[in-house]
Amino acid sequence: MRRSGWFVGWILLSISISPTGWALDKSSDRQGIDARTLQKPPYNLTGKDIFIGQVELSRPSRFAVDKISNKLLQLDRIIVQPYEVFFRDGKAIPNRNVDDHSAQVAAVIISQHKIRRGIAPDARLLSSAYSQRRQDGQPEACIAAQHVARQYNSTVRAINFSFGELLSEDPRPKATLDGGALLTLCVDWVAATYNTLPVVAGNQGKGGIPIPTDLYNGFTVGFTREVNGIYRQLDRGNLIDEPYLDRNSNGKFDQGEVFSDLNKDQKWTAGVESPIDGRRSMAILAPGNNLQLPTLQGKFKNANGSSFATPHVVGAIALLHEYANRQIASGKWSIDARRHELIKAVLINSVDKIQDRGDGKILGMSKTILDAFGKTWIDTEAYPNQEIPLSRSLGAGQLNAYRAFQQYQAGQQSPINGSGNISAIGWDTNIVEVDKYQEYVFSDPLVADSFISATLTWDRQVKLNDKNGNGLFDIGEGFTDQGFNKIELYLMRSPDTDISQSIWSSVSQIDNLQHIFIKIPTTGKYKLRVVFKSPQTNNLNQRYGLAWWAKSI
Structure with missing residues (x-):
C-alpha cells in the first residue's frame, strides 16, 4: 500500500541485476498463482477485451498522452500501455x-514484456x-x-486500489476502521452500484494509511514471500499485529517482550490497524516480494509490498471474465456469471491452504501457505471457530488462478423452489428471502476425511x-451505511432438516462473508444450506454468491 510523497511512504525500490530478478514470471507461474497455465493452450486466457480499473494518487504513462511514453515507443521499450488514462473524472x-x-x-497486470509478462496482458486497463x-x-x-467504474457502460469488472488514506486525517471524531470512512463507504457503494469488485492493498510497515482496507463489498490483499523459490509464506512486512521481539519463538506476544507501540496506547495491540470488533477484511494473499517491475523509463527495479500483490488478484479476475464472456456468447452461461459477489466467492473458495497429498482429499491444493511464524491455516483461530470465517493473518489462503478457473468452470447450479442437486464443485448466484433458505444437495456421497470448502458472500448496502x-457522488456529498443482512451457511447431512443438526457452519455476525473449511466426518450424503435470518437489516431479499468444492465418490 502507498500514500503520496508528502506523506508516509513505505515502498522500497532498488535496482537489481540479479538472476533472481525474473520474479514476476515466477509469481505468475506455478511457484506463485499459476496464471501462466491459463495463458497457454488449451485455455488461451489473457484478459482479452476485459475492462479493469486502477485508482491511485498517480497513474502510468500512456502513448499519445505523455512524452516519456512516446519516447519509449520509439526505442521499442514500451512495456505498460493502459487502454485509457484519466485525472479523476476527466x-x-x-x-x-x-x-x-x-x-x-x-x-503486474498488463506488462507486454516477453519474459516478465503480466497476468492479463490483453486486458484493457483504465x-x-x-x-x-x-x-x-x-x-x-x-x-x-x-469515474472508472462508469466507463464503457459500467463493464469494468474489478478496480485495483494500491494506496491508502490516512486514518489520522479522517475528519470523523476518533475515527476507527469501522467501515464508516467516506472512501470506504464509496468503494462499497461503487461495487454494488456498478457491479465491480474492489481489490485493496493491505496495510503494512508502520501503518497509518489503512483506509479503505475496512471495506465490505470487495476484499483486502496481503502479500507473501518466497520459501525455497515458492511463494508461500506471509511476509513480515504485512501490518497485522504490532511488531514485537519474539524472544522464546512461540509465535505469540508474551508480557515483557519488546514491541513497537504504533497506536501509542502503551500496550501491545493485536490487529492494530484491522477493522474493529475482530472483523477480517483481508481475504486473500498473493505474491508481493522481490518482484522485478518496470519504471516509467522502462528499467526494471525490485519492488515489494501489498501494492504489487493486489494486481495479481485483479489480473486473475480479468482471466475469469474472459472465460465467462466465451461461455455467455455460446449460450452456456447467463450474465449472472459476471456478478461481483460471485467472483469474490470463487476467488476466496479456490485459494491454496494446505498442499494436497495426491489423493484429492485436500481438494487438489498445490501449496501449504504459512504465516510469518510458520503456522498453517489449520493452526489459525478461524479453523476451529464457526463464528470466524477468515484468519487475521492468512485470510482464506493464497490466490491460485488455475484453481479459481477450475472452480468457475464447474458452472452455475441453482436450487429450484428452495432445493436442488449439485456436483462436488460448482457455484451459484441467487436470492434468498428473509426467514427462508436455499438448499444445495450433493448428488453423490462425499468422502470421509476429505475437506469441503464453501464460501458465501453478499453486499453491505450503502x-x-x-x-x-x-x-453521482460529488464533492461535498456523503454516504449512509445501511448495514448488511445476516446470512448464514450450514453443512448438514442430507436427511436432516434442522440447522441444529448441522455438521458445521459459518455464522459470523460481523461479516458479510461466510467460509467453511472442514473435514467430512463419514462418507455419506450432505448438503449446504444458505439461511437468511430475521430481522432483516435492509432488504427483504438478499442476492448472494456461493462457491463450493468437495470430494465425492
Missing part, C-alpha cells in the same frame, strides 16, 4: 500525475490519478473510482446522499 493531463509506483502496479495537492484525499479518490439528484 482527461489525463499530459506529462502530469505519472509515477513509477502506478506503472509497476499496472505492469487508470485514474486523483491527487495533485496535499489536501486531496478521500473525496477525490471517490470521484476517480466512480446509500448515496445525493444532494443535487444527479445520481
